[in-house]
Amino acid sequence: MTQRTWGHGAIRLLRGNITEIRADALVTAANDGLRGGGGVDGAIHRAGGPEILEACRRIGGCPTGQAVATTAGELDARWIIHAVGPIWQGGNRGEAELLASAYRQSLRVLADLGGSSIAFPSISTGVYGYPLEAAATVALGAVARHLELETQPSDVTFVLFDARTFDTYTRALETLSASGD
Numbered sequence: 793m794t795q796r797t798w799g800h801g802a803i804r805l806l807r808g809n810i811t812e813i814r815a816d817a818l819v820t821a822a823n824d825g826l827r828g829g830g831g832v833d834g835a836i837h838r839a840g841g842p843e844i845l846e847a848c849r850r851i852g853g854c855p856t857g858q859a860v861a862t863t864a865g866e867l868d869a870r871w872i873i874h875a876v877g878p879i880w881q882g883g884n885r886g887e888a889e890l891l892a893s894a895y896r897q898s899l900r901v902l903a904d905l906g907g908s909s910i911a912f913p914s915i916s917t918g919v920y921g922y923p924l925e926a927a928a929t930v931a932l933g934a935v936a937r938h939l940e941l942e943t944q945p946s947d948v949t950f951v952l953f954d955a956r957t958f959d960t961y962t963r964a965l966e967t968l969s970a971s972g973d
């Protein structure tokens with residue numbers, strides 16, 4: 793585990809399965825139809841039960857770069873935040889801004905709900921094909937900026953599923969810390 797205090801809060805990096813984490817909100821990497829899927833979204837829906845997909849159906853969808861909250865069903869959290877990251881299309885289709893926005897909007901949705909702790913997966917770097925190093929820099933940069941400007945949520949954990957993703961985020965956090973000194 794790696795932890796850095798930042799602005800009004802802290803960024804923590806963990807290797808693991810996000811469904812086993814306790815936080816006010818767990819973020820899933822959703823699609824714009826909120827239809828459920830594989831990867832982290834599949835894991836969240838399986839572990840949380842059918843109530844989450846029912847809530848998604850009622851909402852109906854969420855544009856890329858945005859985020860919406862639902863019940864967390866049986867998971868040890870108050871909410872699931874469904875964040876829609878971009879599909880990688882080569883890097884010239886606004887992917888970086890859309891990815892940063894997916895993180896920012898998730899934080900904003902939780903702030904509006906009054907929550908203070910949030911766990912993110914590595915959005916867009918699975919099926920959606922976003923190159924990992926670039927995604928880690930965008931993800932951490934967006935969260936760091938939020939922590940500098942806002943007081944809530946203050947406790948941000950990235951739950952990274954495999955060693956390569958964890959190592960890449962760890963290096964990106966070191967680079968970000970060095971540039972912020």
Ligand code: APR
Pocket residue numbers: 808809810811821822823827828829830831832833834835836877913914915916917918919920921922951952953954957
């Ligand atoms: N906990 C944490 N991270 C996980 C878990 C888990 N249980 N399972 C998978 N991951 C990781 C993947 O290893 C990857 O690093 O989450 C990251 C994101 O991968 P995807 O889940 O494929 O998400 P994304 O690339 O954003 O694609 C979203 O996939 O499942 C569909 O409905 C989803 O259509 C949407 C698309």
